[in-house]
Amino acid sequence: MTLLLDNQFPPIPESKEINTKAFLESVSHLPPFFDCLGSKVFAPIKADINRNIIKIKSVYDSDPVKYETLQQILLAEKSIHGSEWPKAGATLALMWLKRGLRFIQILLESLADGERDDDNPILIRINITKAYDQALKRYHGWIVQKVFKAALFAAPCRSDFLKALSKNQEVAEEDCLCKVRQFLINFTATVDAIYEMYYTMNAELDYQV
């Protein structure tokens, strides 16, 4: 079994309201994804994502009925935080978390689609760069972008990454990618719904760090 498939995201309902508790359960299995990248260089990223999850969870735990769905969190926080919002509370944490989720989604999609750098077919830098450019780059100032470029050299080669996704069992590449595609179905739908919610509620910010 793959790391990801052991913990598939549930399908989202037609209303696109995402249940907070189920969402938190699913994303809690994602930080180990960054261990698949194999280097301690990625520890600060894992820590940042972990912090986002903890922040959302602590808001949820403070009143599980009031915060039953992610939509309810944004709505409630909008009135609680006033002009600070959306740069506050679980709204801010989820704003950043969704970018990390989009990064993971695009990286996996790109691998599943067989995108390769023909000059370096054993590497996944091209896939990581695509995910970074689309999900994160615009929210990073030039210094963090430079840090990213340096950190990229710590990325594992394709076969090691796929093996780590398969929990270090020997699995044929095609089997692994097949499971990745299966994982992506509900995962992508969830990430899309969150992006749509931020767009609809005018909760998206584009400041840089």
Added chain:
Amino acid sequence: MTLLLDNQFPPIPESKEINTKAFLESVSHLPPFFDCLGSKVFAPIKADINRNIIKIKSVYDSDPVKYETLQQILLAEKSIHGSEWPKAGATLALMWLKRGLRFIQILLESLADGERDDDNPILIRINITKAYDQALKRYHGWIVQKVFKAALFAAPCRSDFLKALSKNQEVAEEDCLCKVRQFLINFTATVDAIYEMYYTMNAELDYQV
């Protein structure tokens, strides 16, 4: 008053045995030092140093009598952890923490000594680089070294850094540096004593991250 001088390290006794409780109290004021660097890019460093301090504190709290001095911690852990030691417990945490302390020491010394890059006199990159080269570089693989070079661009200019050290009050540069020199006396003696202890006890490792 300066950030640092509000929390001077106590003088070390002739035996050079460092009291754990007093040491933990003093170093707990250092993580905000990294906020003086002014950029969130340095947050992972602050977090790493914080983690070191928490690790040492949790060992100390488990038996304040047994672990009264830093020397006692190393001695006790040497027999507790067997062949894992010194890459274990508070011994490992202090091994890394002392490198961060040495970094701070050399950076402040270099500023107090008036070392400047004549081509960029308003910057402190030359001072930070000196501190990095002497305290940390050899423990970092080439990727982390590259990350460092990128992060260096986030360093503040000299006047902003000194102002932050003076808690954002307007203080003449010479007054601030005078206080830095005063802070360095006990601080350097403490850091030296810890290095000597690692050397004497054969507890130093030189693996790279």
